Amino acid sequence: MIPINLSGKVALVSGVGDNLSFAWFISKTLQAAGAKIVLSVHPRYMGIVEGLLRSTQDDDVEARKMPDGSEFAPTKLFPCDASYDTMDDVPPEVKNDRRYAKFPEYSVKGTVDAVAAEFGGIDILIHSIAFSREVTKPLIDTSRKAYHEAMGISAYSLISMVRAAAPHMANRPGGASVVGLTYVAGERVVPHYGGGMGTCKAALQMDAKQLAWFVGDKNIRVNLISAGPYASRAARAINKDFDKLVTHAAEHSPLRRPIEPDEVANATLYLCSPLASAVTGQILYVDCGYNIMGT
Numbered sequence: 001m002i003p004i005n006l007s008g009k010v011a012l013v014s015g016v017g018d019n020l021s022f023a024w025f026i027s028k029t030l031q032a033a034g035a036k037i038v039l040s041v042h043p044r045y046m047g048i049v050e051g052l053l054r055s056t057q058d059d060d061v062e063a064r065k066m067p068d069g070s071e072f073a074p075t076k077l078f079p080c081d082a083s084y085d086t087m088d089d090v091p092p093e094v095k096n097d098r099r100y101a102k103f104p105e106y107s108v109k110g111t112v113d114a115v116a117a118e119f120g121g122i123d124i125l126i127h128s129i130a131f132s133r134e135v136t137k138p139l140i141d142t143s144r145k146a147y148h149e150a151m152g153i154s155a156y157s158l159i160s161m162v163r164a165a166a167p168h169m170a171n172r173p174g175g176a177s178v179v180g181l182t183y184v185a186g187e188r189v190v191p192h193y194g195g196g197m198g199t200c201k202a203a204l205q206m207d208a209k210q211l212a213w214f215v216g217d218k219n220i221r222v223n224l225i226s227a228g229p230y231a232s233r234a235a236r237a238i239n240k241d242f243d244k245l246v247t248h249a250a251e252h253s254p255l256r257r258p259i260e261p262d263e264v265a266n267a268t269l270y271l272c273s274p275l276a277s278a279v280t281g282q283i284l285y286v287d288c289g290y291n292i293m294g295t
Contacts, residue, residue: 004273007034010119011272012112014040014080014161015128015181019052019063020232022181022264023128028072029265030272035124037073038115040080043100049077076118079103080111082129082157083149085164108157109164116168123172124272125165127180130154132195139194147196154200155207162211162222170218177272178215178222180208181264182283184291186226192245205283212281221280223271228259228287254289 011030015023016039031037041049052060053074064072081100084090084107094100105114116122132150134142158180169176185193186201205224212222229246250258267286270276285291 002275004033004269004275006030006124006269006272009035009123009272010038010115010121011035011124011126012038012040012115012122012165013126013128014082015126015130016041016049017045018048018232019060020261021128022227022230022232022261023126024063025261025265026126026128026179026268027074028066029262029269030124030126031072031074032066032068033269033273035272036075036119038119039074039077040111040115041077042081043079043103043106046077046079046103078111078115079106080108081106082108082153082160085109085160108160112161112164112168116165121172122165122168123174123176125161125169125176125178126268127158127161127178129157130181130197130200132197132200135193135195135197137194138191139196139198142194142196147199150196150200151203154197155203158204158207159211162215162220166215166218166220169215169220172219174274175219175221175277177276178208178211178220179268179271180204180222180224182208182224182226184226184228184285184287187291192242208283209281216280221271221276223276223280224283225264225267225271226283226285226287226291227264228253228285228290230259230261230264232261249287249290252290252293252295253287254292257288259286259288 013027027037086107086109131153134146182201185198186205208222208224229249246258264286
């Protein structure tokens, strides 16, 4: 048996908005391996995530349960809106919004710097951020404004986060790892995945490969996981018939079943571990083989 031990590692996980997301399961798995978990949460979701972490409802308690019987407990939550590289980029109407006004800092750079200052550096960075306000519209009906916004949040944010984190991840003991999440719509046409999101994933995939080069000399690895269809709350918001897509993928995948979020989390653990010390610039498909099929 080759154990994976991330004790002493600091993992900054972005994109947790509920307890069904990939980011939630990834966080739990990294904690189970010994990593110290720090969450960056969109300001509008801070109250929701804090509530899930202290809720006594049976479903929420169960969602926090770890394989060894302990409880998922992030060390700290930081507000972060990946739309803004620095607080100078935040427009007045956002700064004055009551959901934002209570936080003095929520930019990418400010958040990353604060995490590094408090915890002495960053070993693992998880990018699980995607948004398009017109995701329910087909690409051909997507507005220019929504397309640009989606690209900035869903793709450019990886560049912004890696740029901010690289000085704090450089030459960490055993190296550092960045892992992002993508989807097969970045390579093939998935008609329901609208609002420009397919194009965002394509950009994310190319950006991750380029970033692997730009930070590789600092012993930082950058990889993506392309997860199969999974009926999270966000996915169901995209398409009310999303369960049909999950069923189709299960029926047409070589393994003849849908993926489980724990499987994405386990693959992420591998990419963050010493077992993947020479793996960078790659897309790891965790989709029961669906990506190799023609239908």
